Amino acid sequence: MRVLMFGWEFPPHISGGLGTACYGLTRGMSVVPGMDILFVVPKAYGDEDQSRMRVIGAGDVTLDIRKVKEHQFLNDLSYIEINSNLVPYTSAEEYEELVNKAEHSGKRLVETTMGGKLNFTGSYGKNLYEEIANYGLVAGEIALKEEFDIIHSHDWLTYPAGIAAKRASGKPLVIHVHATDFDRSGGKVNPTVFEIEKTGMELADKIIAVSNLTRNTVIEKYGIHPDKVVTVYNAVDPISDYEKLQLKRGITDKVVTFLGRVTLQKGPEYFVQAAYKVLQKMDNVRFVMAGSGELLEKMIQWTAALGISDRFHYTGFLKGDDVFRMFSISDVYVMPSVSEPFGISPLEAMQSNVPSIISNQSGVAEILNYAIKVDFWDVDALADAIYGLVNYPALSEMFKKHGVAEVNEMKWENSGKKVHAIYKEFVQ
Amino acid sequence: MRTICLYFQVHQPFRFRKYRFFDIGNDHYYYDDYSNESILHKVAQKCYLPANELMLDLIKKHKGRFKIAYSISGIAMEQFRLYAPEVLESFKKLADTGKVEFLSETYAHSLSSLKGREEFERQVRAHDQLIKKHFGQEPTVFRNTELIYSDEIGGMVADMGFKAMLTEGAKHVLGWKSPNYLYCNAINPKLKLLLKNFKLSDDIAFRFSNKGWPEYPLTAEKYVDWLNQTPDNEEVINLFMDYETFGEHQWKETGIFDFLEALPKSVFKNSPFTFSTPSEVAKKLQVVSAVNVPNPISWADEERDLTAWLGNEMQNEAFNKLYSLGEKVHESGDEGIKQDYAYLQVSDHFYYMSTKFFSDGEVHSYFNPYDTPYEAFINYMNVLSDFEIRVNAAAHSNVDDDVARLSKIIKEKDEVLEKLENRLSARKKPATPKPTAATKKSTTAKTTASSKKRPTGKKS
Numbered sequence: 001m002r003v004l005m006f007g008w009e010f011p012p013h014i015s016g017g018l019g020t021a022c023y024g025l026t027r028g029m030s031v032v033p034g035m036d037i038l039f040v041v042p043k044a045y046g047d048e049d050q051s052r053m054r055v056i057g058a059g060d061v062t063l064d065i066r067k068v069k070e071h072q073f074l075n076d077l078s079y080i081e082i083n084s085n086l087v088p089y090t091s092a093e094e095y096e097e098l099v100n101k102a103e104h105s106g107k108r109l110v111e112t113t114m115g116g117k118l119n120f121t122g123s124y125g126k127n128l129y130e131e132i133a134n135y136g137l138v139a140g141e142i143a144l145k146e147e148f149d150i151i152h153s154h155d156w157l158t159y160p161a162g163i164a165a166k167r168a169s170g171k172p173l174v175i176h177v178h179a180t181d182f183d184r185s186g187g188k189v190n191p192t193v194f195e196i197e198k199t200g201m202e203l204a205d206k207i208i209a210v211s212n213l214t215r216n217t218v219i220e221k222y223g224i225h226p227d228k229v230v231t232v233y234n235a236v237d238p239i240s241d242y243e244k245l246q247l248k249r250g251i252t253d254k255v256v257t258f259l260g261r262v263t264l265q266k267g268p269e270y271f272v273q274a275a276y277k278v279l280q281k282m283d284n285v286r287f288v289m290a291g292s293g294e295l296l297e298k299m300i301q302w303t304a305a306l307g308i309s310d311r312f313h314y315t316g317f318l319k320g321d322d323v324f325r326m327f328s329i330s331d332v333y334v335m336p337s338v339s340e341p342f343g344i345s346p347l348e349a350m351q352s353n354v355p356s357i358i359s360n361q362s363g364v365a366e367i368l369n370y371a372i373k374v375d376f377w378d379v380d381a382l383a384d385a386i387y388g389l390v391n392y393p394a395l396s397e398m399f400k401k402h403g404v405a406e407v408n409e410m411k412w413e414n415s416g417k418k419v420h421a422i423y424k425e426f427v428q
Numbered sequence: 429m430r431t432i433c434l435y436f437q438v439h440q441p442f443r444f445r446k447y448r449f450f451d452i453g454n455d456h457y458y459y460d461d462y463s464n465e466s467i468l469h470k471v472a473q474k475c476y477l478p479a480n481e482l483m484l485d486l487i488k489k490h491k492g493r494f495k496i497a498y499s500i501s502g503i504a505m506e507q508f509r510l511y512a513p514e515v516l517e518s519f520k521k522l523a524d525t526g527k528v529e530f531l532s533e534t535y536a537h538s539l540s541s542l543k544g545r546e547e548f549e550r551q552v553r554a555h556d557q558l559i560k561k562h563f564g565q566e567p568t569v570f571r572n573t574e575l576i577y578s579d580e581i582g583g584m585v586a587d588m589g590f591k592a593m594l595t596e597g598a599k600h601v602l603g604w605k606s607p608n609y610l611y612c613n614a615i616n617p618k619l620k621l622l623l624k625n626f627k628l629s630d631d632i633a634f635r636f637s638n639k640g641w642p643e644y645p646l647t648a649e650k651y652v653d654w655l656n657q658t659p660d661n662e663e664v665i666n667l668f669m670d671y672e673t674f675g676e677h678q679w680k681e682t683g684i685f686d687f688l689e690a691l692p693k694s695v696f697k698n699s700p701f702t703f704s705t706p707s708e709v710a711k712k713l714q715v716v717s718a719v720n721v722p723n724p725i726s727w728a729d730e731e732r733d734l735t736a737w738l739g740n741e742m743q744n745e746a747f748n749k750l751y752s753l754g755e756k757v758h759e760s761g762d763e764g765i766k767q768d769y770a771y772l773q774v775s776d777h778f779y780y781m782s783t784k785f786f787s788d789g790e791v792h793s794y795f796n797p798y799d800t801p802y803e804a805f806i807n808y809m810n811v812l813s814d815f816e817i818r819v820n821a822a823a824h825s826n827v828d829d830d831v832a833r834l835s836k837i838i839k840e841k842d843e844v845l846e847k848l849e850n851r852l853s854a855r856k857k858p859a860t861p862k863p864t865a866a867t868k869k870s871t872t873a874k875t876t877a878s879s880k881k882r883p884t885g886k887k888s
Contacts, residue, residue: 281450369786372802380448381803387449388806391813394745395805398783401741 001420001427002036003029004148004165006139006158010041010048010055017344018178021210021234022154025176027052028235028416035420038146040161042120042135058138058161059120061145128157129192136160143168149427150174152419156181156193159200172205172426174419179210180217183339186264198222206422208232210342211363217341232418233367235410236347245324254285254390257330257354259323259345260337262293267336267359267376272299274334276306277383278390283311285390290315290326327352331396332389336376337362346371350407355399357385367410370403429712431664431704432655432695433622435571435594436671438476438500439537440468440507441776443797447807452814458768463797465511472512475675480518482674482685486692487525494692495527495703498671499571502535502555503774505562516562523563529705530559532567532590538773539737541572541581542724543751549588551770569593569706573775575624575668575727576734579720582613582621590619592710594668597623598725598732608662610713614720620710621719624668624727628654633669637682645683648690652698664709665701668727729784737778742805747778749812753819760822768815780804 005026009019022039029035030052037053044057118134121127139161143151151173153162159175166173181193201207201222207229209215215229256275260266268289275287289299289312296314303312318326323345327333333349333356340362347364349356350371358365359376372389374381389396445460486494500519508516522528534540535555540548556567570590572581577595585593597607607623631651635641643650655665670677678684695701704712728736738744750772757769781801798804 277450281452369783372806373800383450384448384806384810385802388802388809391449392742392745392806392809394741395802398741 001034001150001423002148003038003150003152003423004143004146004171005037005039005152005154006135006161006165007039007041007154008157010039010044012047013043013045017342018155020344021178021342023049024235024237024412025415025419028412028414029419030416031413032416032420038148040139040142042131056142057120058135058142059117061138061141062117132157132160132196136164140164140168143171150423152176153200153204154178156197156200159196159204163200163203166203173203174206174208174422174426175200175204176208177201177210177214177218177341179341180214180221182217182221183214183265183341186338204228205426206230208419208422210234212366213361213363214341230422232415232422233363233410234342234344235412235415236344236351236407237412238408239324239348239351245321246328247325249329251286252284254331255288255329256285256332256334256386256390257288257290257326257349258334258336259290259318259326259349260335262289262291262296262299264295265338265340266291266293267338268293268295268299269302270336270376270379270382271334272302272306272312273379274336274383274386275303275312276308277379278386279308279311281387282391285311287312288315288326288330289313290318290323292317323348324352327354330354332357332386334382334386335359335362336374336382338376340364347407347410350399350403353400353404355389355396355403357382357389368406370399370406429663429702430660430700431702431709431712433497433664433666433704433706433709434495435497435499435531435666435668435706436673437571437669438498438504438671440464440471440501440504441537441774442503442507442771443467444777444807444811447810447814449810449813452810453817456814456818458771458811458814460797464507468507468511471672471676472515474680475672476512476515477518478680478685479671479674479688480515480522482689483528484518484522484525486689487522487527490692490696492525492527493696493703495529495705495708497529497531497569497705498522499531499533500559501533501537502551502558503537503771505558520563523565527705529569529707530563530565530567531569531571531594531706532556532559533571534573536770536773537573537775538770539573539576539734539747539775539778540751540773541576541584542734542738543754545584547751547754548584551773552588569622569710574737576724577621577721577726578724579614579722581724582619582721583615586613586616586619592620592622592706594622594666594706595624595721596725596727596732597626597666600732601719601721601725605717605719606659606662607666608658608664609716610664610709611717611719612715614718617715617718620715622664622666622706622709623719624666626727628665629667629669632667632684632687633673633677636673636678636684636687646687648687648694649698651687651691652694652701655695655701656699663713664704666709736782736784737775740781740783740801742783742801743778743781746781746805746808746812749809749816753816756819756823759826760819761826762822765815765818765822768818772812772815777804777808781808 007022011019011023014020026037026039029037039053039055040058041055042058044055044060048055118138120131120135135158143165148171151162151165151171153159153173153175155176155178162173162175180197181189201218201224207218207224209218209229209231211233212231215231218224218229219226258268258271262268271289278285300314303309315326327349333346333354335343335346335356335358337343337359338361340359342363343358346356346358346368356371358368358371358373360373361376365373372385374385443460443463444458447458483496505516523530532552533555534548534551535558536551538551540551559565559567568590569592570585571594575594575596577593582593607625611621611623613619613621631646636646638644658665674684674688692703724734725732726734738747757765780796780798781804783801
């Protein structure tokens with residue numbers, strides 16, 4: 001079975017969870033015999049892991065403008081030519097950096113090159129909409145050139161590409177919802193993004209959601225028939241060399257960690273409130289907020305005003321091995337997300353032997369047994385859970401004992417097999 | 429003789445309220461009055477009252493040939509008294525028929541049998557007093573919490589003078605043997621054992637209303653057929669179940685009351701079986717053999733072991749922590765503390781912390797006021813933390829009392845000494861001539877030194 005897959009990024013060139021998830025899933029799928037994946041990204045760097053699949057960049061594809069016009073791939077896509085700043089799957093720093101770069105270079109990205117190719121940045125810059133549209137253009141071209149049985153698009157950035165490929169080839173389209181704009185925006189949905197998402201969902205033959213939570217959003221907010229939407233959970237790769245990443249502890253206090261973007265979606269303010277409550281009762285505990293984002297300054301001011309700054313620390317944005325180093329000195333990991341389609345970081349915490357408290361409003365809560373689950377707004381419950389994990393060792397011992405095993409059961413191969421089963425509904 | 433022994437467990441825990449860590453040290457009230465009262469009312473209306481009424485009718489109708497036995501936990505009786513005295517009255521009426529036996533158990537429906545003799549005996553005695561008070565009976569048959577039993581527990585129960593004990597006819601203990609005989613304890617053969625026939629008991633308690641069960645619907649005729657199919661030489665069918673089976677676990681609409689009503693009639697009409705109470709069974713039947721139960725068994729879950737209560741780290745931690753306070757609790761002499769200690773021991777609290785429901789769900793989650801076992805554990809530990817503070821404070825105040833008493837004695841003695849000393853120096857004074865400044869100093873120094881010597885010498 002040949003799959004034409006559209007993504008926005010691919011390791012090692014990733015800026016967020018989407019690329020990691022796509023990589024994990026495709027590798028998981030590649031264990032299915034006869035599975036042949038062509039993975040398209042806007043920009044390929046050439047150093048992607050191509051052992052299990054072929055990765056090509058849209059910027060390397062020659063366009064035949066006549067054909068493009070003939071096939072009218074982009075009839076539905078005219079509305080996306082609006083300029084606006086969006087930040088899906090990226091950190092605030094990186095975004096800022098990107099925008100600055102784009103401003104300085106003053107590039108126009110629609111121009112084709114001499115060889116009839118389009119230029120792509122493959123990032124989330126100022127000309128995002130334009131790039132999405134161009135990606136669709138190339139997708140149609142690829143669909144005409146390549147042989148495949150089914151199309152698979154990851155998240156809204158690639159829906160137009162998936163639609164274009166479907167139009168050009170007549171092959172079935174599966175779209176994969178890793179997040180919706182309802183999750184990213186905290187309710188203030190961008191109408192353009194919403195339109196793209198909704199059109200993609202409507203034109204898709206099947207929709208894969210990363211959790212039942214996301215599946216419900218797709219059904220309720222986008223009006224999609226439940227039969228068309230299936231849940232396939234994400235997984236996590238085992239960590240290697242965790243021993244090497246262990247930091248030495250300089251303090252005897254317990255460490256409670258929040259790790260993620262400091263934005264509305266992640267619920268940092270609930271973490272601060274819970275910290276305050278716990279600190280009223282005990283003092284041999286410290287809180288760490290690891291990450292950055294638009295609410296960071298507010299949080300710093302707030303913890304100062306509450307008078308807990310001596311027990312509440314900020315590390316700034318952490319990535320790669322630093323994440324695991326942070327976990328190595330943590331006793332509790334807290335993810336109080338307001339809306340989290342899946343949420344891979346508690347799994348990483350559990351792999352690192354750190355007991356986790358997660359919000360019921362996260363997709364990962366549906367599959368974890370060895371984690372404490374609370375509603376994000378229930379600060380009392382959150383504070384109580386933190387206090388319990390820090391003060392009653394039997395609880396954290398149990399989580400350490402069973403948590404790793406539970407997470408290790410979540411394999412990408414299983415997700416891959418489920419996706420394959422979905423394909424088989426359409427392809428014999 | 430072939431006979432049926434019907435026994436029902438009646439129990440309701442005092443559920444804890446949501447007790448947050450910031451309540452620790454500030455608020456010493458742990459109970460969720462609203463849910464305790466409303467649940468008890470609900471169960472009373474759906475089960476206890478109608479079931480008791482039916483039992484009373486059946487006893488009267490069959491002129492004493494229909495007999496049953498109950499174990500009602502002390503905690504349940506206390507709740508009846510508080511929230512539904514009419515239930516207690518209806519049990520008293522049943523007791524008055526003389527055909528109903530009330531069994532002994534631990535007052536708090538606790539797991540104390542696993543923690544040695546002292547607390548266990550204390551609770552059994554407390555419970556027996558309550559049975560005597562309400563129903564005028566002195567129990568001779570013992571039923572441990574959730575039918576928990578081991579050779580050792582049986583030995584302990586025998587030592588306390590009980591004639592018989594009830595437990596599960598667990599497959600892994602009986603092997604090829606049938607539960608339908610009278611057995612005895614492996615350590616002390618004087619203690620007879622009645623073993624639950626779990627197949628026939630669970631047909632009623634768990635499968636009765638299950639439409640997916642091939643035998644659905646179960647009628648009294650069919651059931652009596654099954655009883656008749658047991659080998660002729662098997663003497664007793666022990667049907668042990670939760671009393672809440674009638675009307676609560678199996679709703680009235682399932683026809684469970686009709687089944688119960690039809691059962692004795694059908695038994696008398698179509699079978700040679702009679703009904704007996706546990707003490708009658710223990711008296712009339714011959715023991716066929718001893719059973720060896722080195723590790724505790726219970727009637728819970730597929731495994732019939734203790735893992736529903738003490739199967740994970742949280743449960744063990746909470747359990748051990750609680751019982752480590754036992755000595756101090758009883759030294760405190762504080763009635764409030766003793767009462768809370770009993771309520772903390774109720775086995776249900778540990779059941780709520782079970783992680784078994786991840787795999788072996790329904791039954792566990794049905795009875796559980798908590799969404800997750802972790803919540804149950806944290807809540808329990810918060811309560812226990814506060815309780816511990818109180819116990820320690822009471823223990824300290826005891827020490828303080830002792831110190832105060834002793835220092836008072838010392839003070840009194842000191843006063844006596846001082847008086848004597850004054851008298852002594854008063855006698856000496858007139859004898860001494862008015863001294864100069866220098867000699868005065870030395871003589872007073874001498875007298876104090878000499879007068880001080882005597883009492884210290886006396887003391888040692």
